Amino acid sequence: MADYWPGCGWQFLRSDADGQLVVTDDFLRHLLQRPELAPLPESCAAERALHQELLAQPRQAVGTARLAALADPDAADNYAVWLRFRERLLARPTLEGSYLQLFQRDVDVPPLLVHQLTQVLLRQVLGEDATPFQARAAELLFRPQRIAVQGDGQVMAADEETVESQALAATPGSLVDLLRQAGATPREAELDVLGEANAGQYWERSEAHDLVVQLNHGQPALAALCEVIERWIGHFLGVRVRVEVAREIDEDQWVWHVGLDAQATAVLNALYRGEDVDEAQGRRMLCLFRLEFADPHVLRPEVAGHPVWLAMAMDEGQRLRLKPQNLLLNLPLARQS
Template structure:
């Protein structure tokens, strides 16, 4: 008599957890023991499949051959003579830019280390799209295991430009690209007027405000980037942004910190701050130097945070034991451009070590 079949092992809780930001290509990467991402040929094939790198109809045969060869072997070296055979000098320059980016990334053991290396050495000449894609990948790895939709939505701000809208106690952040696309399509809805005031065309745009921490509904729409986030005082989004920044710093930069939201900076010994965007940097610098700042400019500050290091020995002596104030602001057109690289260059660390 045959023995009864053994029961199938139950999947782990994480295996059942909904995936998110699938379009980032994180599933095309390997992971090291710390969960950091290691690029594979399949990840580079995903880059090569983007419209920006697909040869157009009018492309010469040499460009088509180059693209096909890279699809077969994305890490193959390409010499100057190969690029010189391309009929279009602009196409040759574009390929040189991509290959330079690929080689700079592959010079590091992980994508996280590459992200740090690129911003330390300078990103001049690297297309913003490539930097956005790389930032999304390392942010996705940093958010692995997060079970709070508010934190995941807040983390989108690290790699997706936002529009801000303030209305009836709500301080909403909405994805700029999504707002623009919905407005052009005439997809009407209740948040339209708010977002029109934030710079979108004068028509209504349908977006839902994230209203629950359950990650499943969020994950189902994560790649659409169509949830708005309320970061007003006491709202979950205000604290979620702090949690997202903590996760990013711990995973990408190896810095354990605690961050709490704040309404104002009331510190006679204010010694260090980091603006998370260009507008916030200028505002915080003016305030720190005691310059008069108009109420109109002050009203652009959307979020303040107080950062404290878990390991004080890594902090510059003149900032040791002191909080670091973080600021996020919108510009005059109510656009929000959070730059996580400002944390890399702006925190008072003795030596910011690359994650590897």
């Protein structure tokens, strides 16, 4: 298996004895190379000097006066964001701990950086034995997807950024066009659909994010997403769970649920309260999952012995934006691991 997602910077981190990630100076240097911070030809001398000094000592303190001295106010703002992100990364001994703490307050760093952090952590979670379907399914947790429901009922998910970048050159009625604005049956696909025959190509294309996956029941990508969720929870919370696709919620077993995104959370909350859900909301629901704990004693007494129901849904623009932190903060554990 080739390496995957090399651009996320996982290789610059260090694992501790428990398999948790520790932030290194090299990882901070990697973040400093992001295009938002890399000096441009027209950058002032003060900005260039600051960048060089941070590359040399990426943990050094930088005062507000130093940022105010930069000629470009946008550059000063970008450095202020990076410094706040650095503070969040170093808040706890491990990256996992800092990630959890990030969501225990109002998140004050851009989604782009949160997504990169999620990707790095998923790279650690999946390790070297990931399958192509698991790696592609994991992308759903840190890259927004565009969803297309085809005439035959197939539910296709493609990377939103990739769809937008290819949309101008897309053939009318193609899969790219369908993913961008929905409606027609595709005649040809500029984006390849990941399947058993081409799964091995994922490794060399992992940075391109150009493989579509099918999210219908019985498809390998959906089964792989269940496995990714199991490993994500196990890595962070130290508990073993089993996640399976479900057809419907058993009302007698419904005592707890977690939405994997804002849309699904709203629908599940409404249904649990006995409220009506309009037809459009119902159509946007993509999948329901049943999560069970191997050891019921790790749960709150009122939930022990019952499954936790999970769901994901697309929004009105047919976008899927999962929030993997919901799986870490909203499960009914008797204690935080």
